[in-house]
Amino acid sequence: MTEADAEADELGATTPPPPRHWEADVLLRDGRTAHIRPMQPADRELLVDFYSRVSDESKYYRFFSPMPELSERDLDRFTRVDHRDRVALILLVAGHMIAVGRYDTIRPGYAEVAFLVEDKHQGRGIGQLLLEHLAQAGRERGVEEFVAEVLPDNQAMIHTFKDAGYQVKSAFEDGVMEMVFRIDPTDTAIGVMEQREHRAEYASIERFFSPRSVAIIGASRRQDTIGRALVRHLVLGNFGGRIHVVNPNADSVAGMPAWKTVGDIPGEVDVAIVAVPAEAVQDVVLDCAAKGVHGLVVISSGFAETGEEGRMRQRRLVGLSRSYGLRLIGPNALGIINTDPEVSLNASLSSVMPPRGRAGFFCQSGALGSAILEKVQNRGLGLTTFVSAGNRADVSGNDLLQYWEEDDATEVVLLYLESIGNPRKFSRVARRVSRRKPIVAVRSGRSSQGVPMGHAVRKIGAPPEAVDAMFRQAGIIQVESLEEMFDVAQLLAHQPLPRGRRVAIVGNSDALGLLAADAANSVGLVVNKTVALGADATAEDFEDALDGAIDDPEVDAVVAIFIPPLNVAGAREDVANVLAAVGEQSDKPIVSTFLGTEGVPELLRVPDVAGSSAGRGSVPSYPAVEAAVRALAHVVEYAVWLRVPQSTVADLDSTDRDAARHLVNELLMNHPEGRDLDFGEQHRLLRAYGIDLWDTYAVETLDEATAAGEALGWDVVLKATADHLRDRPDLAHVWRNIDTPEEMAHAWSSLNDLITDPERAGFVVQRNAPPGIPVTIATMEDPLFGPVLSFGIGGPLTELLGDRSYRIPPLADHDAQDMVREIKASPLLFGYRGSEIVDVGEIERLVRQVAQLQHDLPQVRALQLPLVLAGADGTSVLGASVRVEPVKDPRSDWFVRRLSSMPGDTLPD
Template sequence: MTDAQQVPAPPRHWEADVLLLDGGTAHIRPIRPEDAPRIVEFYARVSDASKYYRFFAPMPKLSQRDLKRFTEVDHTGRVAFILELADRIIAVGRFDVIEPGEAEVAFLVEDRHQGRGIAQILLEHLAQAGREVGVRRFVAEVLPDNKRMIATLEAAGYQVAGGVQHGVMSLEFSIDPTTMAIGVMSAREHRAEAASIAQFFAARSVAVIGASRRQDTIGQALVRNLVTGDFTGRVYAVNPAAEAVSGLPAYSSVSDIPDQVDLAIIAVPATAVHDVVLDCAAKGVKGLVVISSGFAETGEEGRRRQRKLVGLARSYGLRLIGPNCLGVINTDPEVRLNASLSPLMPARGRAGFFCQSGALGSAILEKVNNRGLGLSTFVSAGNRADVSGNDLLQYWEEDDSTEVVLLYLESIGNPRKFSRVARRVSRRKPVIAVRSGRSTQGVPMGHAVRTFAAPSGAIDAMFRQAGVIQVDTLDEMFDVAQLLAHQPLPAGRRVAIVGNSDALGLLAADAAASAGLVVSKSVELGADAGAEDFEDALDRAIDDPAVDAVVAVYIPPLNTTGVEVANVLAAVGEQSDKPLVSTFLGAEGVPELLRVPDVAGATAGRGSVPSYPAVEAAVRALAQVVEYALWLRTPQTDVAELDVDPDRGRAVIEGVLRTSPRGRELQYDELRELLDAYGIDLWPQRPVFTIEEALAAGEEFGWDVVLKATAERFRHRPDLAHVWRNIGDAGDMQHAWTALRAIIDRPDEAGFVVQPTAKPGVPVSIAAEEDPLFGPVVSFGIAGPLSELLGDRAYRIPPLSVHDARAMTREIKGSPMLFGYRGSEVVDVDRIEDLALRIARLKNDLTQLQAVALPLVMAGREGAPVLTATARVEPLTDQRSDWFARRLNPHPGDTLSD
């Protein structure tokens, strides 16, 4: 066996599909000895100038010795990655450890692919691999005129330092994932993902593969919808058995098309899709929309076929929407792309819509049309094997045509990334989401996601944390969307109700109170009120500084059309800086009478007044928008800056895993060391097994101590008599020891400890655990079984801001206990929030910490001592869903999907 064969395999997560800055894809993986012939081919394609910059000398060819050294690595002291595209190596990056914790890093990128962000991708993945094998600092030797390499290192977000010696620059930098480095990575990710989606919507030429002459076929419908939708680009029909389709000449293959093809819509049997993708790749197609079914939604064979499809598309630099999808739509008048199975081309509007189910997509478009809402763009992702909702969020964030984002989510493969991206997008434009399976946590066939252990409340909390407006039904989504698309945001919760129906006015007031709104003004105009009466009342309500929004109710008398009142509502809505919603003639959406023309071409302009068939729906939509507006106006502080020592905490965990490779619960001294590294003081305690040890512990603490059992069966059970308090001397301890051992079953297994007595307070618990899907999840609640049984806990996904911690202490139902409930003292909430921030940081930093909990924190008027703590360490078996190196979601059927 050779040395190369004896080298352990690198971690599986070091291999990934990645997205380049221009939106194209590539594949990164550790180098292997068998890559030697392709390395020679790659090196031959690199220019002499690039070779000189890499090796500081003319080096036209690689010697066999160099080739062996470059391709045979140990994946610890010597690590190398290659980047592949269309089965060709286009870049190589490597580091070699030169001393413990320090390694020299270098890159070589094929000239024709330079400028696509490849060196940055390699640096991110090398840095992540370096951190995993104990490297903390990179050194790069660079020629001073190698401006591109110097710019790459300086733009990475690390603090680069160095100087020139003997004509060579030596640049050094720590590879710890600083806030700046993570920010740079996120910005590049955003740019790349947005660019990849823009290629679909901006297509100037579309080929329909599987176009058919027969009526009532998918291929026929796709061609017809493109043509009748007035697509402004070129449409090409591909059908080897036809000469023409719908008046268009038919080509035998995509390669036979004489012109450039930007987008391919594939509607052929699943077994034929593989060959079509190869044909599209050879033609230089930029994106694929796979309408065809017969993939993961059909079972294991279909999952294998889907995995192969995605891998093939990405290996040739292509992104893919679908399979088993409805398609994509762009209503921009300069494009008018209806690359979908929907015969209905929605009107131009301000909302971007993402959904997954193809069947549901048709119903959604019908609802949009009936309400007069209009869309900017629409995507049905089907099995979302590649393109996902996260990609669309990245695109819509910068899209000037989209002011409101609508998401119908049947599954969330990467909620950690969703939270991060949505939190940023929600700052610029509202995001409204319907999530199916909220109670069952089920996902449709074809959607590959990990199971998750966190309760449904954790997902709801993640949506709130990100500012996402979560609603229960599609109708509620459109209720909220039409308000956000056409009316300004309210400044607060105070509403005025103006109407000509006393009964509906009372319903509106009840609905407002139930939704958390405050009715500051109610004007009953009477059944005979006319347009002038409405205009005066609405003007007064809007001018009232005690009013933030207005609900107008108009039920017309017999033989009255309401046109005059509609004109008043439309005029007031157009001029008002406060939102106006209505129940007008029982109409739904934005009726023609209440629309304001939009110079941008949208169906209902800014200022148009949305109408709801039921006043409760109007108030409910307004309440959702109020909550979003308040979230938007709440100062969002950055991630809290804490004085912590991650290296010290990491050393504790590594020490545990050295002696217990499979992981275990941390012991008390290990817990104290770990928590102390993050500024958390664990209340002192002494384990005792005999009365003599208990007496010695009491003496050591100076008495005023407690004796308690700490075995697992006693945790979180204040109803069990396992604690004896107010032990002031040896006699008290003798009595406590005898009494507790008498009433506890199996006292020798009780895990008795002695602790100093803490001051009275409110018991709270703070915990964090590693969820298979979410990554770290932090929770907070009042300690005790009732809170657990009632599910009264607040959840957040790290990293946490100060505002996140503050919200957690206030959103649980038991929060009044912290703020002087029934005359009790207000506890030190600031200290509780500080502990939550520190536990979140601890769990976020240390991935091998499977769980950490402070099950009993006694929050008092001054301070909140941590009386008990637990933690468990386990070896790292898989990556988190949001790592410190950009990567596309793995292929369906793997452990993780985006």
């Protein structure tokens, strides 16, 4: 063992290891992956090799003087860090260091930061990425400000700091520019980070859908093999690029020359479709990495869906792919499709190439994917792109949302989700995408919270209602089945959005008209107009009635019903022509029950100049009027969501975040395992967010109760707070209006006689609160979702009936309003049966402030305001419970860009 190795071992024994979450796979600007992790003493050789590849100019920019080599002292200084005051992060690709960034604390809260990036990797956004991760590490270690010294000629580094979204102050002295900035995660800095994340993820997926060349690895000469099917589907789909087949045991496959390895293929290969046995996939990854392939679509099965051995194989596959810069769709995937005529890519196991349309589709199950493609074709819906991601080990629905947001051809996003690996990011991205394009989703396992084999996600602690609320909050149209998804999609793809809930029903069947009206009323639509044309109505009658309904300012959408009359030749074609012509010109949506057909029938289609199977204005048909009305109701709800401003708010004037963070950090320093807050600590924490917690005196004897009453100036209550007593509907655990020692003695005696086991009652004394409606506000830090907020009316009936509303912070301006109003018991707050209307605005303020507290402080694992009395003149917060714990795992959507990993993964070196 060398002296340096011995010193490294000694350092490792004395320096605490860095937090595990500082290590992550990341995505660079060009859509390729890399691995970031803290520097270790054993990285000396990596550092020497890296430094030898850096140009003299870059070295000069970093050290302000010629430094062709690093001395032993330099190596020791750069690799020996304590992960607290001296932090260094390195970026790796294929096991080689390509960049390093570090900060060194100069004084408490103030650190100097610097970077060095290998020249051939400059321009890939690496400096910005390292700055994000160093800033987050610094925040966790109490650093508040970074300072950087930069030579004026080093414009790239100057822009790295100025473009990070921080407020940078610059000064020039002795030929060096000093840049100082606070590293608070401001809205601007987070917005910059999210934009970079968006561009990188878009770039990584765009390469999959627009390859110039595709290699099929595992192509076979036998007709009944997966590899041969992939070749056939690519060829028959008229792929616009080059197709290469790889088979080490054949000279040709399907009339095309076969290459022994990917490396033997002349020219570049953008995407590799992998269909080899699972145990051989790892070697394929290495071959593709050496060739410079951008991404892999792994059709092969035999991974996490097969059990623990396959799960470990999948972890190695993901780690190896990312370590070499490759993105991965799959494994156990059906494949990908792009219907763009310029590309015409069918790199999937499905023989069905769907028609060109306006919707992008993401699913996970391969078997279900085949059924989906057939259903799309039968309905005449059409797709732009399709991804069946199988086990979703790397590329997920979040990546596809980032791509579809920028894809002009995709106007509707369809998601079939069997699991959600990063729901906070999903919510954040979906909120943004939904403002531009509707998202329709089916989520399996809603009641069981189960996930299929092969999908590794952390356990969800939040109730299913909270997940549903997250979907609504993000503007996602959540439906119950694939059939309902297509019902909604064909309306969104071909008809304009409605302006409101008012509906006209036009048809030649009175019975179906009544069914449509009943269905509309049951889903919140308002039938403002009904035109019964009679069984012998002509096409001209339909045209007049439809025109009248569309022109009516009291109508926002039209339901058209046509059942062909007996012995009337040509009626079907004539009415279809009318519906298609009116639909093409209408600025209001039209849905139909036309001959009981499903989808967009040929007769009701409008030609599309963009090449889609059916253009804008085509009228969708539903086999039942109930399905037509239900689809319309979903679209109406989305249109209403679009019209509501989505700005997030926080009552900054009454919020002292620094004081709250200081309190929580102080508590955890003294109690690293976490603990429940006492009353004084609860009061300080809530006061920092503008919440006034009423004084509470816990008492165990009559003397203590009397002293508490005197301290509060009397007019007090004595009440039991034990869980088994405080939710009693008869309120037998509370004695009110106590004004003297004698009254307190009487109350104490009476409650002790009335309550069984009074020593466990948990008696407290408080001021007598004004009358009001009891409400509860609670939050929790879910291991998967992060903060979850709930609201309800206080009492056991709320718990028994599950009458609570949920949201995922941060809240938009209207979310608190919606939470208060959507519970079934909300009329109690709005003058039910002549009672006083409470101060709902103050309830909403409390909801917003509690949500902001939980959003700001992930160390708060649970917070509850179990009794808030809401009256006409305000609210009284009479109780609270708060627990703080250290953050062992960061939220899935932290303040840095990182790719998600499977739970329990050991990340690759």
